[in-house]
Amino acid sequence: MAMFEVADAYISFMGRFSTPLAPLFADVGLAGVGASAAVLDVGCGPGMLTAELVRRQGAARVAAVDPVATFVAAAAAAHPDADVRRASAEDLPFPDESFDATLAQLVVHFMSDAPAGLAEMRRVTRPGGRVSACVWDHGGGTGPLSAFWRAVLAVDPTVTDEAALPGSNAGDLAALMVAAGLREVTEVPLTVTVPFATFDEWWEPYTFGVGTAGVAFDALSPEQQERVVDLLRTELGDGPFTMSATAWAGSGVR
Incomplete structure (x- = not known):
């Protein structure tokens, strides 16, 4: 794919869920933060x-x-007056205490x-x-990809899904934030x-090979892929339908 195609x-694929999540998460991440505050988006993706x-x-x-150059280019093009840089969460290119709020969505x-990424976020705040x-x-089964992973695991139980990734279960983020030295930590579902x-319409982006789910689907045999689609179509129907997705949001004070 060309740069902006990625x-x-x-x-x-994920923007259809993360875009409506952004204002809900911003309400959490900017709580008590003034309109003139400097803020940092860590792992911004396309923005x-x-x-x-x-x-x-x-x-x-x-x-x-x-850390992904294609995402940095897309975010910088969309917001030319913002300071958009290529860097990882574990090595943020900013001095200590640069921001009033630091946020990392998904x-x-x-x-x-x-732990190192959250410690860096604390350092620059x-x-x-x-x-x-x-x-x-992902761990609780109410994420936007949960139906997909259920079908994949039904076809191939050896596939590793996202349920055990850091932050994917209730309480994970709060524990990580406390360990990073943050105070007054709270965690809420969004x-x-x-x-x-x-x-x-719902299924097509899964065929783009994007993210962990796309890679996992591409790794299946054609017969397994067909079975996954059949299971999902049986569960969801031909449409119209709605999909709900829940994220855990943790927040703490530096």
């Missing part, structure tokens, strides 16, 4: 949360980082070292500032509901 594929932060704070007060479970993260409820006119 970002577009991700937006089609779904970045867009919400820019809308609330203004582009000049928003910074964003992601990225802790993909960090190579989640000013005393009294807020550090927040959210992860889909739920979005997305309508789909047809089964094919």
Whole structure:
């Protein structure tokens, strides 16, 4: 795929859920943070949360980082007045105490070292500032990919899903944040509901090979892939239908 095609594929796949999640998560991550506060989006992807932060704070007060060059290019193009850089959560390119709020939407479970990533988020946040993260409820079975993983595991029980990834179960994020030295830590569920006119509209992005789910589906044999689709169509019907997805959002004070 070309550079922006990669970002577009991700937006089609997960953006349909993470975009409506962004304002709910921003309410958590910006609680008690003023309109003139400087904020950082860690693991920004193509910029779904970045867009919400820019809308609330203004582009000049928003910074964003992601380790994937295609995502950085897409987010920077969409928000040219924001400070968008290529970097990992575990090695943020900012001085200590640079931001009033640091947020990571749907990225802790993909960090190579989640405790180190949260510690870095704490480092770049000013005393009294807020550090927040959210992860889909993969472990509890109410995430946006839960139906997919149930069908895949029914066809091939040896596949590794996302249920055990950091932050994917109730209480995970709160424990990680306390361990990172944050205070007054809370964790709440955030739920979005997305309508789909047809089964094919919902299913098509799974065929793009994007993310853990796309890679897992590509690794199945053609016969197994057909069985997965059959199981999902039986469960969901041809449409219209709605899909609800819940994320755990943790937040603490520096």
